[in-house]
Amino acid sequence: MASLRLITRDDGPSDRDLIDQTLGGDQAGFALLVSKYQRRIYRMAFAIVRNEADADSITQDAFVTAYVNLAKFEGRSEFETWLTRIAINKCRDQLRGRKWKLIPIGPAAGDDEAPSLDVADERPNAEREIISAQIGQAIERAVESLSAQQKVIFRLRHFEELPLEEIATLLDLAPGTVRAHLFRAVHKVRKELEPWAAANAAAGEAE
Amino acid sequence: MTKHYGTGELLTHAYMSSEDAELSRHVAECDACGRRLAAVRSELERHAANEMSPEKxxxxxxxxxxxxxxxxxxxxxxxxxxxxxxxxxxxxxxxxxxxxxxxxxxxxxPDMTTSPTATVASVETNATAVATQENGLTTRQITTDPWQSEQLEDFQNVVDWESWVEADEKKRGTI
Missing domain, CATH: 1.20.5 (Single alpha-helices involved in coiled-coils or other helix-helix interfaces)
Structure with missing residues (x-):
């Protein structure tokens, strides 16, 4: 009778109801949880690992892990937070195990040849386009040199635009620790930006 | 002379949700830096959006x-x-x-499915049977002379001769 009451509710069953349904032996409850959160988990996994196949695999693994440990879920946090934490841990493991690195195309910090900037560009969005090219490449180069933990934090901040406090909650870290990791990551991005900044400044003086 | 902020500093400000009051005040007053900070933020968003997984x-x-x-x-x-x-x-x-x-x-x-009493009785019965059999054998030895059997029938004369010799020697006192 309880399940009938849940089904007829307008806002649908809560996560707790679906968990109880699953623990009671009805897997349909868990299928609903999967369809409810799979998009968010996949999106976040992709933001971190930057690969569609890996993100898909991690999403599936995260749900299976959640199912296996469902009885241990005490409800101290939201199910979504708990599930996201599982997925993030899998992403971090995946990054740690990755033996290959993405090599972004473009000049690196310390390269002899400074990037050429078309400072005389008169188009209205010229400055924006320059910044765009600078930042995109700097981010890609910098992130590859980060530790797995720093990558996770930086990418959650950059791609998911999560506040530092939320990242701290998801990673079960102190906000100060997250801030320190993020600061180091941003510092590396800035380092990658230095050649462009120097070239930009030199071009400005030449004008 | 007014200090302007570089892209790097503005980038840190954008990422870290910096509470740098001086920078915030300057950006609010300086059009150039304000524009650059907006450009940095916009670019970060654009880069993030472009790098997201395609719609599934x-x-x-x-x-x-x-x-x-x-x-x-x-x-x-x-x-x-x-x-x-x-x-x-x-x-x-x-x-x-x-x-x-x-x-x-x-x-x-011994087979434990039968009781110890039954086992003793069984053993006694077997012993009796053996004794009876032995007795039976003895009786048969008396009643039936193996020398008279079909197998030894042909040697009957020899047996009789041996018996005769034995009897003769007994007579003479040599045995």
Missing amino acids: SETFWKRQELAVMRAIETRNRRALGIPTQIAAAAAVVFVVTAFLAGRGSVSSA
Whole structure:
């Protein structure tokens, strides 16, 4: 009778109801949880690992892990937070195990040849386009040199635009620790930006 | 002279949600820096949006959901299978042990399915039967002379001769 009451509710069953349904032996409850959160988990996994196949695999693994440990879920946090934490841990493991690195195309910090900037560009969005090219490449180069933990934090901040406090909650870290990791990551991005900044400044003086 | 902020500093400000009051005040007053900070933020958003995974079809999500549920089902089946295997192995071990133990008791001990009294009675009966058989043999030796059997029939003359010689020598006192 309880399940009938849940089904007829307008806002649908809560996560707790679906968990109880699953623990009671009805897997349909868990299928609903999967369809409810799979998009968010996949999106976040992709933001971190930057690969569609890996993100898909991690999403599936995260749900299976959640199912296996469902009885241990005490409800101290939201199910979504708990599930996201599982997925993030899998992403971090995946990054740690990755033996290959993405090599972004473009000049690196310390390269002899400074990037050429078309400072005389008169188009209205010229400055924006320059910044765009600078930042995109700097981010890609910098992130590859980060530790797995720093990558996770930086990418959650950059791609998911999560506040530092939320990242701290998801990673079960102190906000100060997250801030320190993020600061180091941003510092590396800035380092990658230095050649462009120097070239930009030199071009400005030449004008 | 007014200090302007570089892209790097503005980038840090954008990422860290900096509470740098001086920078915030300057950006609010300086058009150039304000524009640059807006450009940095906008670019970060644009880069993040561009680098996101392409939109997935409903088929993708359905396939993923099915894959998860199938993995769970397989796992459940395996989880159930392990105790069954253990139970089967235990049953095999029990049967083998019982069989070996049974063989040992048959070869080394009396059949415990009968009571000790019955065993004693059985042993006594067997002993009587053996004695009777021995007695029977003795009787047969007396009643039937093996020399008179069909097999030894042809040697009857020899037997008689030997008997005759023996009787003659007894007469003469040599035996």
